Amino acid sequence: MTAWIIWSIHWKNKTNLNNIRRNLAWKNSLPDNTAQGGDSNILIAYFSRVGNTDFPDDIDAVSSASLLRKDGELFGNTQYIASLIQQATDGDLFLIETAEKYPVDYDETDALGQKENRERSRPALASHVDNLDDYDRIFLGFPNWYYDMPMAVYAFLEEYDLSGKTIIPFVTSGGSGFSKAVSAIQSIQPNAEVLADGYKVTHSKVDGVTLADIQEWLDGLDG
Numbered sequence: 001m002t003a004w005i006i007w008s009i010h011w012k013n014k015t016n017l018n019n020i021r022r023n024l025a026w027k028n029s030l031p032d033n034t035a036q037g038g039d040s041n042i043l044i045a046y047f048s049r050v051g052n053t054d055f056p057d058d059i060d061a062v063s064s065a066s067l068l069r070k071d072g073e074l075f076g077n078t079q080y081i082a083s084l085i086q087q088a089t090d091g092d093l094f095l096i097e098t099a100e101k102y103p104v105d106y107d108e109t110d111a112l113g114q115k116e117n118r119e120r121s122r123p124a125l126a127s128h129v130d131n132l133d134d135y136d137r138i139f140l141g142f143p144n145w146y147y148d149m150p151m152a153v154y155a156f157l158e159e160y161d162l163s164g165k166t167i168i169p170f171v172t173s174g175g176s177g178f179s180k181a182v183s184a185i186q187s188i189q190p191n192a193e194v195l196a197d198g199y200k201v202t203h204s205k206v207d208g209v210t211l212a213d214i215q216e217w218l219d220g221l222d223g
């Protein structure tokens, strides 16, 4: 049985977010869905189910795989890590957003993600970075989808020339980690420096990640 299937079963059967620890650091971190165009030379671009799905307000984070609730706010796992990186770096948050929303139902999204991966499709994107020249360092976050990046992240990477920039990947997953994502990013952007020591965390552990954890990872980065 593959790691992903094991984790998937674990997640669906045993997820219990009732004991979400209050993380004081995350407050005021609500992600925006456009780059801010401020003074920062750091962009934090991420894809997440939350932001790409029209969830009803009362969606139950405990029974809905891949969702977090922090102080009443709904977060995707990758979105949450992105928000911590934003706090640690003061960079600009950018949601990689598809034109078509993904289904609310987890299994339907799972099936659609699998189909997109099989077909190597490139979903049309609804969000675009207009001020890419402002950024030197690009944190790129995504959930692992079928041992790969979601196809929307490929669409994002193929839209821009990131030559000369440093790309710092981060991933959340059921256990597969980056799979082949780092080399895939490097082959799409051969003239960017793609750091190998990206941040990875399994989805069952996301709610316990603190700003201090992220800071420690950032302090140890090579690039």
Ligand SMILES: Cc1cc2nc3c(=O)[nH]c(=O)nc-3n(C[C@H](O)[C@H](O)[C@H](O)COP(=O)(O)O)c2cc1C
Residues within 6 Å of the ligand: 003, 004, 007, 047, 048, 049, 050, 065, 066, 067, 075, 076, 077, 078, 079, 109, 110, 111, 112, 113, 114, 142, 143, 144, 145, 146, 147, 148, 172, 173, 174, 175, 176, 177, 202, 203
């Ligand atoms: C379509 C789809 C495919 C997935 N495939 C994998 C996988 O191959 N390996 C894995 O470890 N997790 C897989 N997952 C689990 C997600 O990577 C994990 O729940 C992630 O934290 C979700 O992040 P998000 O809340 O930011 O969307 C998959 C989830 C979905 C929806």
